[in-house]
Amino acid sequence: MGKGFYISKPLGVVAIILCAGALATIIALSVVYSQEKAKNKNEISPTDGGATSKPTVTTAAPSNEPWDKYRLPKSLTPEYYNVILWPRLTLNMTTGLYIFTGESTVDFVVIEETDLILIHSNKLNYTQLDNGHLAKLTTVNSRAEAPTIKKSWLQTTTQYLVLELNGKLKKDQKYQLYTSFTGELADDLGGFYRSEYMEDGEKKIVATTQMQPTDARKSFPCFDEPAMKAVFDITLLHDHGTIALSNGKQKETSNITMNGHSVQKTVFEQTPKMSTYLLAFIVSDFGYINNTIGDVMIRIFARKPAIDAGQGQYALNKTGPILKFFESYYNSTYPLPKSDQIALPDFNAGAMENWGLITYRETALLYDEEFSSNANKERIATIIAHELAHMWFGNLVTLRWWNDLWLNEGFASYVEYLGAHEAEPDWNVKDLIVLNDVHRVFAVDALASSHPLSSKEEDIQRPEQISELFDAISYSKGASVLRMLSDFLTEDVFTMGLRTYLKAFSFGNTVYTDLWEHLQTAVNTNGTELPDSVKNIMNTWVLQMGFPVVTIDTTTGAVSQKHFLLDPESEVTAPSPYNYEWIVPIKWMKTGQKETPIWLTKKSDTISAMNTSGLDWVLANLDVVGYYRVNYDEGNWERLLQTLSNNHTLIPVINRAQLVDDAFNLARAKIIPTVLALSTTKYLINDRDYMPWKSALNNLDFFYLMFDRTEVYGPMQDYLKKQVTPLFKYYKELTHNWTKVPNGHMDQYNQVNAISLACRTGLEECQTLAQTWFKEWMDTGKNQIPSNLRSTVYCNAIAAGGAKEWEFALSAFQNATIAIEADKLRAALACSKQPWLLNRYLEYTLNPDIIRKQDATSTIVYIAGNVIGQSLAWDFVRAQWSYIFSQYGGGSFSFSNLINGVTERFSTEFELQQLKQFKADNSEVGFGSGTLAVDQSIERTIANIKWIEENKNNVLAWFDKEAK
Ligand code: BES
Ligand code: ZN
Numbered sequence: 001m002g003k004g005f006y007i008s009k010p011l012g013v014v015a016i017i018l019c020a021g022a023l024a025t026i027i028a029l030s031v032v033y034s035q036e037k038a039k040n041k042n043e044i045s046p047t048d049g050g051a052t053s054k055p056t057v058t059t060a061a062p063s064n065e066p067w068d069k070y071r072l073p074k075s076l077t078p079e080y081y082n083v084i085l086w087p088r089l090t091l092n093m094t095t096g097l098y099i100f101t102g103e104s105t106v107d108f109v110v111i112e113e114t115d116l117i118l119i120h121s122n123k124l125n126y127t128q129l130d131n132g133h134l135a136k137l138t139t140v141n142s143r144a145e146a147p148t149i150k151k152s153w154l155q156t157t158t159q160y161l162v163l164e165l166n167g168k169l170k171k172d173q174k175y176q177l178y179t180s181f182t183g184e185l186a187d188d189l190g191g192f193y194r195s196e197y198m199e200d201g202e203k204k205i206v207a208t209t210q211m212q213p214t215d216a217r218k219s220f221p222c223f224d225e226p227a228m229k230a231v232f233d234i235t236l237l238h239d240h241g242t243i244a245l246s247n248g249k250q251k252e253t254s255n256i257t258m259n260g261h262s263v264q265k266t267v268f269e270q271t272p273k274m275s276t277y278l279l280a281f282i283v284s285d286f287g288y289i290n291n292t293i294g295d296v297m298i299r300i301f302a303r304k305p306a307i308d309a310g311q312g313q314y315a316l317n318k319t320g321p322i323l324k325f326f327e328s329y330y331n332s333t334y335p336l337p338k339s340d341q342i343a344l345p346d347f348n349a350g351a352m353e354n355w356g357l358i359t360y361r362e363t364a365l366l367y368d369e370e371f372s373s374n375a376n377k378e379r380i381a382t383i384i385a386h387e388l389a390h391m392w393f394g395n396l397v398t399l400r401w402w403n404d405l406w407l408n409e410g411f412a413s414y415v416e417y418l419g420a421h422e423a424e425p426d427w428n429v430k431d432l433i434v435l436n437d438v439h440r441v442f443a444v445d446a447l448a449s450s451h452p453l454s455s456k457e458e459d460i461q462r463p464e465q466i467s468e469l470f471d472a473i474s475y476s477k478g479a480s481v482l483r484m485l486s487d488f489l490t491e492d493v494f495t496m497g498l499r500t501y502l503k504a505f506s507f508g509n510t511v512y513t514d515l516w517e518h519l520q521t522a523v524n525t526n527g528t529e530l531p532d533s534v535k536n537i538m539n540t541w542v543l544q545m546g547f548p549v550v551t552i553d554t555t556t557g558a559v560s561q562k563h564f565l566l567d568p569e570s571e572v573t574a575p576s577p578y579n580y581e582w583i584v585p586i587k588w589m590k591t592g593q594k595e596t597p598i599w600l601t602k603k604s605d606t607i608s609a610m611n612t613s614g615l616d617w618v619l620a621n622l623d624v625v626g627y628y629r630v631n632y633d634e635g636n637w638e639r640l641l642q643t644l645s646n647n648h649t650l651i652p653v654i655n656r657a658q659l660v661d662d663a664f665n666l667a668r669a670k671i672i673p674t675v676l677a678l679s680t681t682k683y684l685i686n687d688r689d690y691m692p693w694k695s696a697l698n699n700l701d702f703f704y705l706m707f708d709r710t711e712v713y714g715p716m717q718d719y720l721k722k723q724v725t726p727l728f729k730y731y732k733e734l735t736h737n738w739t740k741v742p743n744g745h746m747d748q749y750n751q752v753n754a755i756s757l758a759c760r761t762g763l764e765e766c767q768t769l770a771q772t773w774f775k776e777w778m779d780t781g782k783n784q785i786p787s788n789l790r791s792t793v794y795c796n797a798i799a800a801g802g803a804k805e806w807e808f809a810l811s812a813f814q815n816a817t818i819a820i821e822a823d824k825l826r827a828a829l830a831c832s833k834q835p836w837l838l839n840r841y842l843e844y845t846l847n848p849d850i851i852r853k854q855d856a857t858s859t860i861v862y863i864a865g866n867v868i869g870q871s872l873a874w875d876f877v878r879a880q881w882s883y884i885f886s887q888y889g890g891g892s893f894s895f896s897n898l899i900n901g902v903t904e905r906f907s908t909e910f911e912l913q914q915l916k917q918f919k920a921d922n923s924e925v926g927f928g929s930g931t932l933a934v935d936q937s938i939e940r941t942i943a944n945i946k947w948i949e950e951n952k953n954n955v956l957a958w959f960d961k962e963a964k
Pocket of ligand 1: 350
């Protein structure tokens with residue numbers, strides 16, 4: 001049994017001062033930490049220590065008590081919290097753990113009379129107080145006595161601290177609940193957790209938080225639902241020489257003595273009314289840089305060597321302009337006096353929008369000219385824009401419950417492009433939403449196992465169900481349909497509605513239809529003509545899954561729509577309130593001239609202007625602002641192909657990317673012949689633009705996945721080599737034999753495409769280039785490889801090399817001074833063709849000293865992406881399932897990515913059986929936030945099997961013919 005840590009009088013004194021007399025009777029409290037950890041999910045770790053706490057342990061039997069429900073009752077609502085936390089950055093030798101201790105009070109108002117208090121609490125151990133219970137209850141602003149506590153315990157399944165009272169809490173009366181507790185500062189990336197890194201040969205610890213969606217309750221007891229907004233007074237205790245950060249500005253610091261050693265106490269300014277999931281507490285010895293924009297203090301924090309190397313500068317330079325942009329876009333001043341952003345060595349997601357203290361993984365915030373590619377730079381600009389967008393949309397105005405998460409994340413994922421465009425106006429970054437979001441999510445939303453954007457509030461209860469919502473549908477479909485909405489309303493009307501919405505609900509909560517109502521008012525004020533109300537139009541996109549393929553027959557002018565399914569034989573069991581019909585805005589052009597946009601409001605219609613003759617062609621869904629695919633009659637497809645090959649610039653660049661992506665996917669759905677899809681790549685021999693090439697490569701990736709173990713592989717390689725050679729030569733010349741960086745952002749991207757495809761298809765000059773560069777680095781110790789090209793060069797050199805190259809890259813990975821460089825090497829290490837190296841690498845993914853926990857699942861997915869690594873990774877995941885599940889099962893993106901990633905190549909009956917077996921074998925353990933991904937993978941595998949059967953021969957013949 002663990003020995004106790006004692007909170008001595010001074011912390012009691014701090015609490016007394018902070019709680020303004022409310023805790024006046026507090027005597028020295030002791031908090032005891034038990035080394036024994038929870039043995040199973042239904043059992044809490046009893047705190048121990050003689051006279052201190054002895055909470056009741058419950059094993060939840062299924063019953064219908066309020067504490068067995070995942071949602072809080074509506075009887076109480078919090079108004080104010082006062083929280084003091086003291087994370088220890090040194091290991092406690094007795095327990096072998098890192099811990100934190102804390103005390104908190106929460107003032108709440110009674111909405112309905114009750115004799116029960118439920119407050120969220122997870123993995124916290126409570127001090128038994130002098131009343132013999134885990135908490136103490138007093139009244140606020142009243143002489144009346146609070147009811148005494150009858151029974152207090154921890155309900156671990158539903159994550160509550162439960163207090164049964166001897167009397168009723170009175171309606172409209174305010175009460176205060178006091179607790180003292182201890183938690184583990186584990187390396188589990190959730191709640192109050194620790195991150196570790198080495199600096200000058202010394203191990204350093206950071207205490208930091210990730211609350212969203214349901215881990216605030218892991219750092220202090222709280223009403224942990226987004227609508228339970230309150231104001232917070234936060235105090236952190238920390239060692240001298242470290243800095244403490246939270247949502248508010250540091251208000252005062254002082255020295256106090258705790259347990260006989262002197263620590264610093266930092267008190268923060270009170271927060272505005274906010275949700276618990278947006279809180280953040282950090283203690284570190286990081287450095288920072290700062291500036292001021294208007295009245296707002298902006299700071300970038302990171303490990304000192306990173307700050308000293310100037311790696312925070314790009315983020316600092318761009319934050320001000322992006323913040324200003326959103327202030328004017330929302331017509332609302334930034335709601336806080338400061339904006340801190342911090343790069344953490346261990347961080348599960350990419351970034352988190354804690355109000356006033358945004359946390360990032362290092363690769364998403366730190367930039368270094370020498371190491372960072374243009375893609376890395378773009379990610380920094382867009383992710384900053386995304387998180388800053390949340391400061392209003394999400395933080396100032398918050399959706400009432402997680403079922404509406406898609407609006408929060410979808411909105412930020414749309415406007416991140418607007419913010420990034422403001423920061424880098426020359427990049428044309430707004431176009432990229434089509435590749436990154438629209439096309440990306442089409443792939444999952446075309447499955448019968450997809451789901452609507454909107455979920456019912458009652459269907460989203462358990463933490464894993466909430467985590468599962470952080471998926472491509474919420475993010476990318478959300479962003480896509482909001483972009484479509486903004487386009488058909490016009491940007492002016494869209495922002496007008498958005499601004500009144502934010503104003504009306506500041507510091508409050510909403511449901512998604514509140515936004516529609518404000519947009520409708522803007523539409524009415526403006527006199528915008530629409531075929532139906534905003535709500536009715538948007539309902540067709542939000543309440544039913546999937547999207548339509550719009551078919552235009554230019555021989556008749558007939559326009560019709562149909563639910564697009566990647567596998568037309570798959571069975572859609574989910575009923576739709578709109579029968580899988582959508583209200584579709586169609587922007588289009590005829591032979592290069594823009595025409596008046598139309599709406600398709602029913603299954604089919606006739607648009608006489610689309611009835612063409614002669615050489616005229618119709619192109620619909622201009623710039624792919626609409627969330628749908630388009631198909632044409634054969635004649636129109638022919639004329640479009642002709643135009644691509646005669647003068648492709650007549651077709652806007654985004655639509656060239658669209659024609660390729662639509663054609664390939666229509667072919668997969670057996671709507672058009674696969675050879676027609678392949679034909680859309682022929683003209684690429686003349687195109688130098690990034691988007692069409694990327695679109696083709698994304699689709700050809702599927703061909704690689706399906707065919708790189710078959711006889712189609714050779715002819716396919718020959719054809720693609722032929723297509724890419726001119727592009728490779730073009731960039732060789734443009735960059736003066738690879739010595740200069742192309743000017744344009746998109747050109748830089750397409751140079752990477754040129755090299756990666758040229759090397760992949762075996763263009764010797766490319767492979768020599770990659771190997772020479774890498775060898776030079778190995779021989780001289782000087783890395784001369786241009787930063788944009790590093791990922792692809794590393795991968796090719798390691799694939800061509802053996803153990804020597806791999807070991808070299810591994811040690812470069814371990815010694816990298818910037819995470820962005822380490823990440824490129826981490827991906828490239830998965831490119832080896834040696835099974836024994838790949839197996840060794842797989843083992844490393846479960847050793848956090850080699851591969852950080854935040855990177856484990858993505859590394860496994862990288863290995864599975866390699867044709868040699870695929871089966872190794874699949875075997876590995878199956879063998880390690882319970883462990884992997886226990887570590888990552890609750891996480892948000894990583895887990896579904898893992899399942900989709902390792903099964904991506906599945907295309908045989910045998911693999912399908914294995915997958916089904918895997919599902920059956922683990923039905924007890926479950927698949928956590930990856931549950932849906934398992935079904936999606938099964939559906940994809942079935943579609944792949946059929947596709948190969950039907951297409952292998954004609955694809956082989958086509959490549960054979962065209963490769964010549
Ligand atoms: N709120 C999320 C972070 C998050 C994700 C928290 C999942 C909890 C679970 C944040 O705003 C976000 O969306 N981050 C993205 C980056 C963005 C540019 C898409 C991320 O982390 O990848
Ligand atoms: Zn977000």
